[in-house]
Structures are given as structure tokens and as C-alpha cells.
Amino acid sequence: MSIPNIVxxxxxxxxxFVVYADPTGEFAPSEDEIRSLCDRHxxxxxxxxxxxxxxxxxxxxxAEQLQTCQAGGAEWFMDYRNADGSLAEMCGNxxxxxxxxxxREGYAPAGEPLRLGxxxxxxxxxxxxxxxxxxxxxxxxxxxxxxxxxxDAYQVTIPGTEGSANGTFVDMGNPHVVALVxxxxxxxxxxxxxxxxxxxxxxxxxxxxxxxxxxxxxxxxRAQGCGWxxxxxxxxxxxxTLSCGTGLCATGVTLRAKTGIDHWDITxxxxxxxxxxxxxxxxxxxxxxxxxxxxxx
Numbered sequence: 638m639s640i641p642n643i644v645x646x647x648x649x650x651x652x653x654f655v656v657y658a659d660p661t662g663e664f665a666p667s668e669d670e671i672r673s674l675c676d677r678h679x680x681x682x683x684x685x686x687x688x689x690x691x692x693x694x695x696x697x698x699x700a701e702q703l704q705t706c707q708a709g710g711a712e713w714f715m716d717y718r719n720a721d722g723s724l725a726e727m728c729g730n731x732x733x734x735x736x737x738x739x740x741r742e743g744y745a746p747a748g749e750p751l752r753l754g755x756x757x758x759x760x761x762x763x764x765x766x767x768x769x770x771x772x773x774x775x776x777x778x779x780x781x782x783x784x785x786x787x788x789d790a791y792q793v794t795i796p797g798t799e800g801s802a803n804g805t806f807v808d809m810g811n812p813h814v815v816a817l818v819x820x821x822x823x824x825x826x827x828x829x830x831x832x833x834x835x836x837x838x839x840x841x842x843x844x845x846x847x848x849x850x851x852x853x854x855x856x857x858x859r860a861q862g863c864g865w866x867x868x869x870x871x872x873x874x875x876x877x878t879l880s881c882g883t884g885l886c887a888t889g890v891t892l893r894a895k896t897g898i899d900h901w902d903i904t905x906x907x908x909x910x911x912x913x914x915x916x917x918x919x920x921x922x923x924x925x926x927x928x929x930x931x932x933x934x
Contacts, residue, residue: 639663640670646681646928647738649730650772651879651907653928655680656687656738659716662694668722675720675875681931684875685728687735688716689744692754697724702756709759710752713739717755719874727757727810729882733776733925736762741927757781757810765922770902770909772924778882780919783890784808789822792840793849798832800824804839804849805891809919812847813887814839817895819853828853828867833877846873850884852891857898864898868905879907886912886919 641664644657655674657664666674666686675683692698692706692714706714715735717728732753739745739753751762761779768775789803793816802816802823818825825831828851837849848870855865868888870881889901889912901912910923 640666640674640933642933644674644681644931644933645738646683646931647687647734647926648907648928649733649880649882649925650905650910650923652728652730652881653683654685654687654731654734655683656689656734658738658742658744659688659690659694660744662690664688665694665696666718671718671722672720683720684872684878685720685725685731686718687731687738689735689739690714690716698756705758706754709754711754711759712752713744714754719872721874723874724756725811725874727755727883729778729780729809729886729921730880730923732760732762732778732882733923736764736776737774737925737927740764755810768922771911771922772908774926775922775924777920777922780809780883780886780921782917783886783919785890785894788891788894791843794838794840795825795832796835796838798825798835800826802851805894806843806847807887807890809883809886811883812843812845813850813884814843814847815850815852815888815891817852817854817891825851828869831869833869833871836876837871848872848881848884850881850888852888854892854896857896859898862898863900863902864892864896866892866901866903868903870905880905880910880923882921882923885910886921888912889914889919
């Protein structure tokens with residue numbers, strides 16, 4: 638086995654992971670090992686696997702990506718894999734779980750901002766402590782630049798569910814289509830009633846498989862410049878998850894374009910997170926939790 642015998646279980650607002658440290662680069666996981674560990678019946682269970690290692694030990698990184706990590710001051714890298722073993726460019730919730738793990742285990746100084754390499758560039762994570770209403774061990778993640786396609790350019794359906802909704806493409810380092818439901822242009826059921834065990838369909842077909850978010854606007858306070866929304870997500874490579882960091886950011890970008898509101902508290906099944914959007918970047922604020930240390934037999 639190319640996995641160390643000590644691993645950890647962590648989650649960030651219910652988006653859960655198997656986590657381990659590989660400071661010497663000797664424990665690159667195989668797809669079979671990832672699927673086995675992330676299996677919820679025969680393994681530990683998780684939406685994905687996080688390997689904390691140095692950038693030079695990540696075999697798939699290009700010379701340009703390695704240079705980006707070096708230029709961005711990222712000593713550590715989040716090598717993230719989906720539960721099916723596939724590579725993922727980015728995981729916003731995973732960065733918070735990785736940062737908490739790195740600082741708890743002494744790989745990075747506690748209480749200080751952490752520059753973390755990812756396949757979507759270097760992300761800066763700032764620990765904020767306990768912050769209501771977001772929870773304990775809260776981090777703000779500078780998620781970097783975003784790009785958005787034409788609003789409502791896609792039609793989103795769910796096999797076996799009547800109705801459809803318009804979707805907007807957002808790139809957060811990984812691809813998303815955000816569909817607003819319970820409003821004009823949507824004939825899908827309310828957010829809580831959607832069957833997201835089934836993979837949604839997006840038309841026209843996007844060349845790269847994407848995550849799909851379904852969102853309801855709950856309230857807006859224009860005087861304060863804040864909004865509240867509810868979101869559910871089907872993630873490529875693992876199905877519905879309780880939270881998706883990049884999906885929350887893509888949702889904030891879409892909601893800003895539709896309403897002009899920059900700041901959103903978005904509730905997912907795993908909790909509530911803050912998304913702050915500007916023309917240049919997105920910041921995501923939410924909690925992280927280390928659940929257990931596990932010895933593999």
C-alpha cells in the first residue's frame with residue numbers, strides 16, 4: 638500500500654475527506670487506494686482524499702504549476718483527489734480542512750496565514766478562530782480570480798424529475814454550472830425536494846464535466862449589501878455532497894451578477910458559509926473540523 642498507516646478523517650461543513658501528510662513524497666495514492674479509503678461501506682468514507690505534501694512531489698504538476706507554487710511562497714501542496722480516484726483542480730472546503738490539519742499537526746505555524754499550493758494556483762488561508770454563525774476553527778480562503786460565461790446560457794435538468802432551470806457557467810479553477818430555482822425561468826421543484834443522487838444534465842454539453850449547483854435566493858438586504866441563499870450541489874466524481882467550496886463561490890459570483898449584491902451567507906446541508914465577491918476575486922469563509930486519527934490495518 639502506498640498510503641501511510643496513520644490517516645485522519647476531516648470535514649469542512651460536511652464535505653468530508655481522508656487526510657494524511659506526506660512530507661517526503663513517498664505516499665502518492667493510487668486510484669484503487671483512493672476508492673477503497675473513500676468507500677463509505679468498506680473504507681473510511683469521504684468525498685475525496687487530501688494528501689499534504691510538497692509541490693515537487695506531485696507527479697502531474699507542470700513546470701509552470703511548480704513555478705506558480707514557488708513564486709507564491711507555497712511550501713505545502715494540497716494534492717486532492719475525488720472519491721472515484723480522479724484528479725481535481727481545486728476544492729475550497731478541502732483547503733480549509735488541509736490548513737487546519739497542517740497547523741494542528743505542526744507542519745505550518747498555527748494562527749498565521751497559510752499559502753497553500755493547489756492545481757488551481759496558490760490559495761491564502763487566514764485562520765479566524767470561532768466565528769458565529771459559521772462555527773469553530775473558521776478560515777477565510779482567498780479563492781482568487783473567477784470567470785463567468787453568459788448568464789442562463791445552459792439548460793439544466795435532472796433525470797427522473799420534471800422541469801428544468803437555466804444555468805450559468807462559472808470557472809473557479811474547476812468548472813461549475815449554477816442554476817437558480819424557485820424563481821423565473823425554473824420549473825424544477827424547490828431546492829429541498831431535488832433528487833441529486835442522480836447526476837444532472839447540462840445542455841449544451843460542456844466539454845469538461847462540471848459540478849452543478851441548485852440555488853434559491855432567500856432574502857436580500859440592499860441597505861447592508863448582503864444576501865442569503867440556500868444551495869445544494871452535485872459534484873463530479875462523488876455525487877451530491879453536503880458542501881462544495883468552489884460551488885459556493887461560483888454561486889456567489891452568479892448571484893452577484895443577477896442582483897448586484899457582493900456579500901452572501903449561503904446555507905448548504907453542512908452549514909452556513911460566507912462568500913464575498915469582487916471583480917477580481919472571491920473570498921470564502923467557513924469552518925473546518927478534524928474528526929479522528931485512524932490507524933489502517
